[in-house]
Amino acid sequence: MSKRIDVHDLNIYYGDFLAVEGVNINIEPKSVTAFIGPSGCGKSTFLRTLNRMHEVIPRAYVKGQVMLDGDDLYGPGVDPVAVRSHVGMVFQRPNPFPTMSIKDNVLAGVKLNGRKISKSDADALAEQSLRGANLWNEVKDRLNKPGSGLSGGQQQRLCIARAIAVKPDVLLMDEPCSALDPISTLAIEDLIEELKENYTVVIVTHNMQQAARVSDKTAFFNIAGTGKPGHLIEYDDTTTIFNNPKDKQTEDYVSGRFG
Ligand SMILES: Nc1ncnc2c1ncn2[C@@H]1O[C@H](COP(=O)(O)OP(=O)(O)OP(=O)(O)O)[C@@H](O)[C@H]1O
Numbered sequence: 001m002s003k004r005i006d007v008h009d010l011n012i013y014y015g016d017f018l019a020v021e022g023v024n025i026n027i028e029p030k031s032v033t034a035f036i037g038p039s040g041c042g043k044s045t046f047l048r049t050l051n052r053m054h055e056v057i058p059r060a061y062v063k064g065q066v067m068l069d070g071d072d073l074y075g076p077g078v079d080p081v082a083v084r085s086h087v088g089m090v091f092q093r094p095n096p097f098p099t100m101s102i103k104d105n106v107l108a109g110v111k112l113n114g115r116k117i118s119k120s121d122a123d124a125l126a127e128q129s130l131r132g133a134n135l136w137n138e139v140k141d142r143l144n145k146p147g148s149g150l151s152g153g154q155q156q157r158l159c160i161a162r163a164i165a166v167k168p169d170v171l172l173m174d175e176p177c178s179a180l181d182p183i184s185t186l187a188i189e190d191l192i193e194e195l196k197e198n199y200t201v202v203i204v205t206h207n208m209q210q211a212a213r214v215s216d217k218t219a220f221f222n223i224a225g226t227g228k229p230g231h232l233i234e235y236d237d238t239t240t241i242f243n244n245p246k247d248k249q250t251e252d253y254v255s256g257r258f259g
């Protein structure tokens with residue numbers, strides 16, 4: 001559990017379009033890393049390459065290396081489906097399966113991976129995952145009710161429970177709070193703080209306060225103009241990025257002088 005990620009010279013393409021160029025980054029286990037930067041600079045694109053979700057899009061591919069504890073995720077013979085069970089993902093909008101019960105939602109990823117588990121193991125795993133996502137107390141009396149009956153913040157925590165039920169090493173989150181109210185946002189932020197004890201967490205956020213609150217390291221991405229590739233401009237301790245960045249672009253962005 002909780003593995004390091006080392007990215008070497010990664011170029012990310014959509015067909016002929018080079019969307020993100022030359023990323024080198026080392027992400028420590030048991031830490032939270034925030035990706036920040038203006039819209040279109042490639043944060044989501046880069047995030048999706050960390051669990052091979054990028055290539056789900058037709059003609060999308062990468063050049064370069066993404067190592068998970070020294071194993072190249074893009075090496076020959078690597079099964080992208082297996083990669084996704086090691087590197088889980090939570091999306092911007094909570095996306096529980098609407099007609100599925102809360103419990104079945106939590107177990108959906110485990111069942112997709114083709115694992116057969118007994119009812120008692122399934123119950124235990126559902127409880128453990130819901131507890132891990134700080135949702136257990138709110139749903140324990142309605143596990144067989146549809147996931148769509150939960151509030152937005154609860155649905156997002158349900159999706160986090162679903163992601164951790166497969167016991168990944170890494171948890172990727174793309175703006176997980178952007179559809180949530182401030183109270184639910186704080187609940188997710190508290191949860192991220194706890195999750196980093198067991199996982200490598202990477203979060204994309206447009207909320208600077210959130211990046212400052214939850215992350216140990218921050219990566220600032222930028223883009224020189226429309227049609228140009230995004231670049232990783234600066235990567236450092238979050239306190240350095242926000243208080244003492246080395247690059248002028250980072251300083252302009254974090255101080256709100258961007259654009
Ligand atoms: N499915 C796709 N096909 C082709 N180009 C895409 C696709 N998805 C994103 N892009 C392009 O890749 C670039 C990076 O987009 P991306 O969504 O990664 O940016 P982002 O930093 O996540 O932006 P935002 O903050 O708005 O979410 C953009 O130029 C975008 O138009």
Ligand SMILES: [Mg+2]
Binds near residue numbers: 043044045174204
């Ligand atoms: Mg995005």
